[in-house]
Amino acid sequence: MSATGSMKDYRMTGYAGEHHHHEPSFLRTYIFSTDHKMIAKQFLLMSLFFLLLGGTLAAMIRWQLAFPGQPMPGGGILPDTMAPGGIILPEFYNAMVTMHGTFMIFFAIMPLMVGVFGNLLIPLQIGAPDMAFPRLNMLSFWLAVPAGFMMLASFWVEGGAAGAGWTAYAPLSASGEYTGVYLGQQLWLVSLFILGFSSIAGAVNYITTVINMRAAGLTWFRLPLTVWALFVTSILVLLAIPILAGALIMLLTDQTLGTTFFLPAGGGEPLLWQHLFWFFGHPEVYILILPAFGIVSEVIANGARKPVFGYHAMVLAIIAIAFLGWIVWGHHMFMSGMNPMLGTTFMLTTMIIAVPSAIKVFNWLGTLWKGNIHFHPPLLYGVGFVSLFIVGGLSGIFMAAAPVDIQIHDTYFIVAHIHYVLFGGSLFAIFAGISFWFPKMFGRLMNQTLNQIHFAGTFLTYNLVFFPMHGLGLEGMMRRLYDTTQYAYLAEIQFWNVFITWSAFALVAFQFLWAFNFLWSMWKGEKAGPNPWRANSLEWSAPSPPPHGNFERMPVVYRGPYEYSSPESEEDFLLQTEPPGARPGPAPDPEPIAHGEEA
């Protein structure tokens, strides 16, 4: 833990080429690893598990919505406290929607974005041998795992899992008397509190690493946009999660110690929970989407073989969105009884976010414009992201307008919106990122044909599932509704719920194709050279997968990350390590690769 070791020591020990280490044990390599790439893979495994779990819950929710009161196929294995005879109980339905949201947001998308791509890409793309604090990094992962399983275990405690929604609005969440859920809600709170430690440990690591450990010549404006996005995201994590932690503690003491922070009976303020939760919650939204912006910029520039259009504008837009994200939380609360004057303020700040978001969208389109587009799977997912994010962004503007929100608040319109930005947005970017950086994790490429089929199937069925939800919401179908057929006006449009459910099952089926491709390619995929996508940033100058310590020797950076089709080079790419002027024999690894068909 030497604080001021000399530069020489760092060079001597930090890089694989000069690193004399014996083979570490199985336990140190795969379980308690301090290597950022292994930790990224561990996070990947963990979050894919919770993604599967969240998806299963979603499928069950869809069954109930399409066929209320009918026994669910295979539902017989659930205990009678959840679904006697396979028929989902209302209490269990509440727990399912709560836990679907919680698992997907906190244990699937967030660790996929920050845990996987943050860990994998930050050291590789800044030319560092590892994170600033490798052991803290390991701790971060090993706090997330017990938190996840604690959350999962809450299904089987007395009273079942938390059922007050993923937002846990007080006073519903503050007293078990309202929901019949005591221990489940408390486990929910403690689990998220522990996960918060994991996230903060990660954020401290990422911020320190990006500031202090960039390779020589890697100035701030030569950083890939993924690093920028992850850096800004880490700042949001660092500052937003502790607010949630404070709120969770207060809610927990309301539940257990008899305090009344959020309980009106003792003078508490239920609205205070909403303010605290959304003051965390809106930055959290950007924690989930900013890394996606970075990934998509990366794959679109690579696929279009052009520099990112407006690199500086992209960076400033990320910073602007992150900043504005702190002053818009009230737009979640237009209908909460908050002062309407305040609502107007929040409406204005929220709409301003459309400006940097639109800058990003136009810049992606500008990047594609007249590009020599290679429709490889990462590009397909990236373009899918842009198109679905536009839909989600536009429906966001509907909700930002307070008068419109009065009509659509807490309806399926909201459900459609969040899934357009979180599934159509974040998850498509995650598919793009995993297929793009798969070689840096496993040394192989994912099967491109299967990826293309998965993309097409997912894109189609995804829209069949979520687009009609806008209409259901406008028709007045409530969010978190157990039985749609209770209401005559909803029973009339039940066709759409059945339609969405069948589409959702098809959507799930396509995800199994992806899972098969993932597992198959891990062991049997085509071997990738160091630079299969002919990309520029530093990770592509390291072997696939990079060894412990990442780089043979310390990289020196001479240029930005997006110099595609540069007149300086005969190739259509220029590694960041390529010195200026000295042109250029063939690139280190010119091995041409599978790019899918060209435009």
Place this chain on the structure above:
Amino acid sequence: MNHAAAMPLDETRPEPGFGVYNLKLGMWVFLLSEVMFFTSLIGAYVILRFAHPEQFAAPGEVLNVPLTAINTFILICSSVTMVKAFAAVERDDQKGLQLWLLATIVLGATFVGVQVYEYIHLFRDGFVPDAQAYAAGGGPLYGSTFYLMTGFHGLHVSIGVLCLIFVFIKASRGAYSPSNVGGVEIMGLYWHFVDLVWIVLFTIVYLI
């Protein structure tokens, strides 16, 4: 935190970071997070107090202000001894380092001890966080916010004392030298932060 932790400034690197070594930068970043944590607790307190002023008793009515004032002085003194410990290691005064660290540990532990004593007495007077059992002056929100803020601060001091003991053990094994002050310096940063938070808490909880 082996090799990768050490990342000093070097003139051959055009972009050398902030010129602060990793441990120190990491601690500063972590403390930003801590600022936000206490902000959430203090913010909730401010909102609840403005919304329900009748629930909060006048200063000195329920809480023992003189006792806590002395305790505040003890904590401030512990910051001074922490500075002395850091000054000692910078001039390679190993005995001084150990002595001043030990003094900081004793003062920090005393602070926690006095706080526990204060809690016990307040509990006896019916000043409890439980709204059902609340019997002291003001209303239940008073007790709830008091224990929330002072309790989490006390937890931070306790963790700080444990870390200080760890640093002390390392120091007595001669782990620190003028070229290796990181452990002592970041300990000091954390300790001063906790001290600073207490000055804010003492002011808003006990004095106004």
